[in-house]
Amino acid sequence: MSVAARAETAPLSDAAIVEAYLTASMIPDPDAAAAYMAPGTVITFTGGREFDHPRGPTGFNAKRYRWVKKKMTDSTSAPAMAKPSL
Template sequence: MTAQSPRESHQDTLSAAEIVDEYLRMLMIPDPVTARRYTSSDLRIRFTGGRQMSDPAECAAFNAQRYAWVKKRIEKTETVDNGQSDEQIVYSLGTLYGAWPDGRLFEGNRYVDRYVLRDGLIVEMDVWNDSAEWLLTQNLEKTA
C-alpha cells in the first residue's frame, strides 16, 4: 500500500461538486496557487468570448483587469450523470457581485460554469456570465 499525499487524501473525501466549490472559493479570494491543487496539469479553461487559458492564475489576472474586485455567489452546484465512471461533469450557477474598475458596485450578474473532472481533478472549465452584456450596455448609455 502506498501513502497518499495530503492533496490526494483530502480530494478522495470530496465529491466532484465539493471540489468545484472549493476550487471556486480559492479562485475568488483570489488564491490561484491553492486553487491549482484542484486542477489537472493539462487544464483547459475557456472564458466568455472564447478566451483560452490553462492556469487558475490566468483567471485571476483576467478578473483583475475586468473588475476592481469580484466574487461569486453560488446558488447551485449540480453534478450531471453522463454515464462515464471516469469523468464527472459539474455545473456551478449563481451570480457575480463586486465593483467595476471605476468603483461602481454591481450584483446580480448571472454566471454558469461547466467543469469536467477526471480522477478528482478539474480538466476543463467553461465560463459564461453577463459581464460583457453589462459592459456593452454601460458603454452605449455613455455614448447616448
C-alpha cells in the same frame, strides 16, 4: 488522528471539487485553485480565451474589475459519461 485531519484526506465529490476551485479562485488564490485541476486542464474563459492555470482568468479579471462578490447557493453534478470505445 483528529477528525479534522481525516476530513481533509477524504475524497471530495465532484461538486465539492468545483466549489472548492471556485472559492479559491474568487479569493483570489489561483495557486490553491490549481490544486483542484487535473494536469492538462484547459480553462475556456470569456470570449474563448484559453488558460492552462487559474492565474490566467485571475489576471484577466484583475484588469477588468476592482472587486466582485459572488454568492454560491448550491452545486449539482451529473455523472461522468463513459467514453465510447473505438
